[in-house]
Amino acid sequence: MKPKVAFFDFTCCEGCQLDALNMTGDQLASLLDAVDIVEFRETKTGTADHYDIAFVEGSISRDAEIPRLRGIRERAEVLVALGACACIGGVNCLKNAFEPEDALRRVYGDDAVHYDTIPARPIDAVVAVDHYLHGCPINGEEFRRTVADLLLGVTPRVPNYPVCVECKMAGNVCVFERGGSCVGPIIRGGCNAVCVTAGRHCWGCRGLVDDPNVNAQKEILERAGLDVEEVLEKFRIYLSCRKEAS
């Protein structure tokens, strides 16, 4: 019997699931040869009571999501966090700087009474996570490699080097040399530095490396003549949950 694979989403845009399937026809055929996709609301109906691999996208930001996630965890052999919201809380954590009631009212206005909200958090704040696929969105190549590794019983590699490594490999001129600011030196790589290569800077969507030298990062921002607080505010978009949420 083929391994059963399922995809789930919580508070998110579901873009990582789209990117997971954004592959060539041959690759998709290989994937469907190798596994049974038993639950995936973007592609099919139906549910299952057991998953060999569950991919979970999204952060947890409502009470009702907690028991649902726990249920998935109970039914899953291997649970993989899919994308920035699931791995590090993602952009949803920006909300945590506000009072929950204020945030609800700001978004939903008078309809806020129909909704509840709790501070957003990554899924490993609620259940144990076996593997992480970082990024906003995830890197398709990394997704395919992770699936292959899991099917072969190999522990998937999670990059623990900063974005600078792949940025240098790409031959980019450093964002700081171009007069901008960037958090690449303390952010987990694996994205091939796509944002810098495209002319922008690293936003930090893959979260911090395991042992970031945050003080040194602040120093280089100062040396570049930048207002540290202002820059950190800009990069709060992905980094406001950090690990303290877990």
Add this chain to the structure above:
Amino acid sequence: MNERRTPRPSHALSADALAAMFARLAQSMRVVAPTERDGRFAYAPVDRFEEVRLDFDTTVLPPTVHLLPAKELLLRVRLGEAGSAEQVVDDLPTALFGVHPYDLRAIELLDEAFLGTRPDPHYAARRRNLLIVGIDCLHPSATSFAPSMGTQVATSGFDLLLTDIGEAHVATVGSDRGASTIDGLPGLRAATDAEIAEVGAQRDAATARFLVELDVPRERVARLLVDHYDDPYWEERSNTCLSCGSCVMVCPTCFCFDVADDVGLDLTSSSRVRRWDGCMLSDFARVAGGENFRATSAGRFRHRMLRKGKYLMERYGVVGCVGCGRCATACLSEIASPAEAWNAIAKIDRERREEQRAAAVDGSFVPQSVSLGRVVSLADKEKLFVLGLPGGRGIGHMPGQFVMLSVPGVGEAPISISSSPTREGTLDLAIRDVGNVTHAIHGLEVGAHVGIRGPFGNGFPIDALEWKDLVLVAGGIGLFPLRSLIQYVLDRRERFGEMTVLYGARTPADRLFVDELDQWAARDDLRLLQTVDHGAEGWDGPVGLITTLISPLEIEPAKTMAVVVGPPVMYRFVIAELKKKGLGDNQIILSLERHMKCGTGKCGHCQINGLTVCQDGPVFTLAQLRELPEAVQ
């Protein structure tokens, strides 16, 4: 007589000739050249000569990228029972059009590393198909220190080398391929003497434009780095290291890599891929069990600076850093330049030397005159000479050091000091009558004058012995230097753990310092065990070799240090017994005797491989000696 091989500037190319040369190359191969990118320069495949910027200062990534790409496929692997591995090589003919001399030197290093032993077929295929057109660096980047590394001018490593002299480019031909690259080009002619002289003038002028330089000759760097391996500098300077790896990613002499398998979703096809990796990344030395063998950024920072300044040169015979300055430009924390680190270490070294010079005895051969205050016969051929020092002041020695004893008209001999510096105002030399100098002093009476120079040598490593249990093993006159240490420990007893002294003499009559041995035996904070090789009437102690005292000892190997001093023949057997007790090579300390004429590390007599016994010794750990084939007996 050897033919002169260094290629000389020979041809002049007009602008048209240069363009024609580019076109000729582009017809038959991919041409990679420096181009402008975001205000800096980068190597890129180029179709049109107009895009080439031969006036570049330096490039973001070095040209070595085209020999060792950031990511390259090594093997195509089929999984399954009939698995297979197919080697993949890239042999696309390529011209690197515009390579600075420092990068030429880096390619020479890579050639040594990848082709020297066990040639790498992937590198070899690219290298074989690579044509290199060098260009003199006339517009150095602000962080480069190529002249200090001797890489500002190239005499090899290119097929063709160009120098921009304004109205033309002068070419130096480095190979037959280089010659045929320009052969017959329209606008090519022989360079005039004035043009050839201008090549030298342009290089000299460019050399003066480099802003960074080493404060020490590069040949001295390796030694400085070893001497200051434990300096706090490494920790302090790496405080702001981001461990981002930028310095090693942009380095032309960095070539470390990772190899990993990428399996396709069909689960049958796999790629074994090589990617750049680097020792500045935190997980570089981590193994599967979780242990990280270079876990701190200070350790990684130091390792990189030693690899660049010492290890690569020693391994491959080519400078490990070519002074391109790319790392210094790339490092956001501004700590990556080897020139800065080496200069800092050189400064620390200069300051330390100045202190030492101010404090230390000079290398003069003039001895200090001292009188014999007391002479005590110890045994048949051994006497103790207690020296009267002027003003009763000591000579500032430590246990295990020695002096050069001088008897006018006879000569000098190295003699270990037998008393502890904690016994102020006395300097004991216990001496066996074996040679001219020692025979002469044996003939002197109290009040006679002799000379001493010193103290010399390193002495016993007190820091490593403190707070440890000590096993001190003396054979024969090995007790002479060891007595100094035993006295020292007794005078600072609270700073040491248990002390066991093992003493072996040939016969009871050969035992030295008999009164002191009796005093030690009576103490309860020192355990003295004695043996003699041959018994005699009146001796009721053990008879047997000193090794027989070791086997019954009960020691805690983790907190024990052993110090062994005796005749060479004794060492091998005592070491074997101590190893049986579980002591490591760093826990066994020995003192060596060698022929010496100066005591200041110059005369050469006491050298063991690269070390001198008078300066680096006479005290060594067994671990140190294992690295010295000449010392192993």
